[in-house]
Amino acid sequence: MLKILFHLLGAIHFGYGCYYDQVHVNVPSTSAIVTPYAGKMKYLTHLNAIMQTLYFTLALLNDLFGNNEPTPSEKPLIRRIKDILFSALAFPLSMFVGITFWGIYAIDRELILxxxxxxxFPTWLNHVMHTNIMAFILIDLLTSFRMYPRKKIGLSVLCTYMLCYMVWIHVIYFKTGSWVYPILNILNWPLRVVFYLVCLGLVCSLYSLGEKFNKLVWSKEVEQTVKSGKKKAK
Incomplete structure (x- = not known):
């Protein structure tokens, strides 16, 4: 029951954050800092909040209509999607957004917000988008078992998402002449490439960290699942 309530809270929490950000956060079009092009869909923060809303909604639906058993006789499709979404996107992106935002903010907030x-952009919404995303996803890792996919699959999904986002922010730049994030304004092209590679390396490292942490917290369940998979293979 507590798991259901937690996932419901997560879905509502991030869903409302996305709604408020989309509807009520309106920076004047005359601002030199923010281009109106692509609206909120140009920010990884907003895209990640949508991802969290989707993940917690799927987790809630799985609680109600799927199952959370370590070795079910047949894993429901919604459970498979939920597990992959958490592993490949929800966990690493939340940690990446939170760590990079607050890291850059601590150095010079003018470079990020x-x-x-x-x-x-109210303070409470800032914490929903950049602080609570880490807290909620860590709590979920500790309270709900999931089986990570093969590393090649998980990292492929994550890297594809990140590369698509990098292409997207460049499309916006070449369309508008403005970078989505102020930090990109102070970097030349070689340094931007280094920045992107560091970000990609960090988010992939966070994927591996999540996988190891999950295996540590749910060692018995992971072992049972692996053994069950080997038996089915025979």
Whole structure:
């Protein structure tokens, strides 16, 4: 029951955050910092919040209509999707968004969330998008078992997503002449490439960290699942 309530809370929490950000956070079009092109869909923060809403909704549906057993006789499709979504996207992206945002913010907040945006972007929403995403996904890792996919599959999904996003922010730049994030304004092209590679390396490392942490927390369940898989293969 607590698991159901937690997943319901997560879905509502991030769903409302996405709604508020989309509808009520309106930076004037005259702002030199933010281009209106692509709206909120240009920010990884917003895209990740949508991802979290989707994940917690799927987790809730799995609680209600699927199952959370380590070795079910037949794993429901919704459970398979939920497990892959958590492993390949929900966990590494949440940790990546939170760590990079607060890391850059600590160095110079003007590079990631300029003070001029404070009247439009409330503090509570900032924490929903950049703090709570880490807290909720870590709690979920500790309270709900999932089996990670093969590493090649998980990393392929994650890297494809990240590379698509990198292409997307460049499309926006070449369309508008403005970078989505102020930090990209102060970097030349070689340094931008280094920045992208560091980000890609970090998010892949977070995937591996999540996989190891999951195996540590759910060692018995992982072992049971692996043994069950070997028996079925025979």
């Amino acid at each position: 300029p003070r001029s945006l404070d009247p439009y």
